[in-house]
Amino acid sequence: MAPDPEPPRSMLSADLDALLTAVGAAAATSDLGREYRMLRQIVDGAAAAVAILDPDLRYRYVNPYMARMNGLPAASHIGHTMDEVLPGLHRSEEVLRQVLRDGEPRELIATGYRWARSPHARREWRATYHRLVSERGEVVGVAGIGLEIAEPRRYLHELEYAHQRMTLLDTAANQIGTTLDVDTTCGELTGFVVPSLADAACVELFSSERAGRQRLDAGRPTGLRRVAFRAAAPLTERLGDLATPGAFEEYVRAAPLRRRLEQGRFWLYDLRGPDAGDGGPGCIDRVARCRAAGIRSAVVVPLASDARLLGALTLVRGDSSPVFTRQDAVVAQDLAARAARALSRAVHYDREHTMALELQRALLSEPSVPHPNLETASRYLPADDSTLVGGDWFDSLALPGNRNMLVIGDVMGHGVEAAVAMSHYRSMLRAMAINGLPPHQVLSRADQLVSESGFGRVATCLLALGDPRTGTLTYANAGHLPPLRLSTEGVAEIVPVPVGPPLGTGYGRYGSVVRPGVPGAVLLMYTDGLVERRGEDIDVSLDRLTRLRLNPRDPLETILDEALAQLTGGRAAEDDIALLAVRTKGPRPLPDDGSEPA
Structure with missing residues (x-):
């Protein structure tokens, strides 16, 4: 009979079955053996x-x-x-x-x-x-x-990082894009990332003539205008003109940096590495100057919205800060994507504002010269808010018999559509006035044509037809504010004119009222942006007009400047303002409210 196997040197590390066999069958089947087997199974x-x-x-x-x-x-x-x-x-x-x-x-x-x-x-x-x-x-x-605990710690780190990232992006949504001004939005973006994410940052946008173009000739430089820059004072001084907004930079499209921006990818590099100048020939000089300023690493992310490349956001860190990681670049890219949406809206409204303003100014600058017996001056001031450029207009028409038709109007709504609607109204009223219709019939016919056409843009309008043969002025009003008369003594008074519904409603029932005038008086026609204030009753607004202190013998340009200064106090207007001032130059007086003709 073979001897029992020798027990292992370490019973703890021995194979469980071999160990129990070694200690003998009696021990293996005892309570102690069963407990030992159970404990080993638990531990193993x-x-x-x-x-x-x-x-x-x-x-x-x-x-x-x-x-x-x-x-x-x-x-x-x-x-x-x-x-x-x-x-x-x-x-x-x-x-x-x-x-x-x-x-x-x-x-x-x-x-x-x-x-x-x-x-x-x-x-x-x-x-x-x-x-x-x-x-x-x-x-x-x-x-x-x-x-x-590496995996749980990694998970907690990623969870904490994701939370910080979401908090950063949520905060950015409230702090970037608070206005529809392009430069302000770019400044908010650089101000947000410095110093929380970078030591310095700049935003560059495509020059206006190339904004949004994706397909450029290979190798042709692309102009980017530096719109905003933010950094600590010492770094700003060391960078010199690289920190100056308004400068143009060139990025060759064939360069790796340019290709990455077009593809919507970030560019992360060490400024001390061999690929730091891959932005193109101009980039090599900028990299050298950044190195000399103590900048260590950089990340460039595209500013793109709706598949349209608007520009780039560049973040840099100095020698005393850690280099950018891919996680930093991903955060910067997400942040840039959110900022680009706000920036796209600002660019869109900036373009619309420019188009509407240029269209409106072009229309208002068309030849519109009254008869020599009438002196006129005008002003147009767009609202401070770029979304509020729209349909305020004025006109003065020379009609047969030395008569003059004066027009002031305001199309409801704003933007390019309102400016286009204003041009339609202006042309239509001109055609009807030239055909010899009296003011109230001009308004009735215009209201009918607009409502039947489904044009959809309602407008207020005030007409004043001056006739030097009778020394009178005939008024007709479609929902507009009444004119202001400045007497020869300098007293400002509202001219009472019956008010009909605005043009385009289809309910027009308009009448005319004839007023005589006095020599040397000034008539002021205006749109609501001059006097109306949010939350203020219109009677209070009109009363402010009567408190104007103006000299009726001053040049009309001076009178308009003084009126604007006294009514706005130099504050930005809440709405567009159009002003038309008139005064007779001949022997016949300017029509007035309540005085006998000369």
């Missing part, structure tokens, strides 16, 4: 690293989970120290010796590398160690139970 199957070390801190047992975590078989651990098994791991053995000395459990953080492959560049573990004492009171070692 645990989803945590379990290790037992002797007083010399040599491994006596590692469970399968720890063997897999370390990337070594369990047998390779037994009898070896931690440094021998895992030389790339950093931890304090002194903590374990303290556990051996005083018996107090302690936690130990270990960082570094093990033999097993891992997606983490650097791994981290946390373990708790307890002292082991025999039944005779002898210290026989320590037992440790640990888990890798």
Whole structure:
């Protein structure tokens, strides 16, 4: 009969079945054997690293989970120290010796590398160690139970990073694009990213003649205008004219930087690296100057909205700041995408504002000269808000018999459409007045034509027909504010004129009222932007007009300037303002309210 196998040197690390066979069948089937089998199954199957070390801190047992975590078989651990098994791991053995000395459990953080492959560049573990004492009171070692915390920490870091990123983007939505002004929006963007994301930042937009063009000739430089720049004072001084808004830069389309911007990708580079000048010939000089200013790294992200490239946002960091990472670049790109939407709206309204303003000025500057017996002066002031350029207009027509038709009007709504509608009304009223219709019939016919055409743009209008033969002025009003008369003594009075509905409603029932005049009086016709204020009753607004202090003998240009200064106080207008001042030059007086003709 073969002798029983010799028990293993370490019962803890022995194979469970071999161990129980070695100690004999009686022991294996006893309560102690069953409990030992159960405990070994629990420890061997645990989803945590379990290790037992002797007083010399040599491994006596590692469970399968720890063997897999370390990337070594369990047998390779037994009898070896931690440094021998895992030389790339950093931890304090002194903590374990303290556990051996005083018996107090302690936690130990270990960082570094093990033999097993891992997606983490650097791994981290946390373990708790307890002292082991025999039944005779002898210290026989320590037992440790640990888990890798690199993955949970990475998850928490990513969660925290995502939260910070969302907070940053949400804050940006409230602080960038608060107006529809392009320069203001660009300034808000650079002010937001400095210093939270960069030491300095600038926004460059395509020059107006190339804005939004995607297909340019290969190799042809693309002009970008520096609209906004933000940095700490010392860095601004060192960069010199590179920090000056308004300058133009050239980016060759064939260069890698230009291609990345067109493709909607960011450009991340070290200014000290060999690819730092890939923006093109002009970029090489800028990189050299940035290096001399102490700039270490940069990231350039496109400003694009609706597949249209508007420009670029450039962020830089100096020597004392960490280099930009890909995560930083992704945040900058997301931030630029949100800012680009606000910037696109600002660019759109800026273009619409310019188009409407130029159209309106072109129409108002068309030849419109009354008869020599009438002196006129006019003003048009667009609202401060670029969305409010629209349909205010004035006109003066020379008619047969030395008569003059004076017109002031306001199309409801704003923008290019309102300016176009204003031109339609202006042309239509001119044609009807030239055909000899009296003022009230001119309004009735215009109201009918507009309502039947479905044009959809309602307008207010005030007509005044001056006849030097009778020294009278005939008024007709379609929902407009009444005119103001400045007497020869300088007293400002509202001229009462019956009011009909605005043009385009189809309900026009208009009448005319005839008023005589006095020599030297001035008639002022205006749109509501001159007097109306939000939340203020119209009677209060009109009363403000009567408190004007003007000299009727001054040139009409001076009278208009004084009226604007007294009514607006130099503040930006809330709405467009159109003004028309008239005064007779011949022997016949200017029509007036209540005085006998001369």
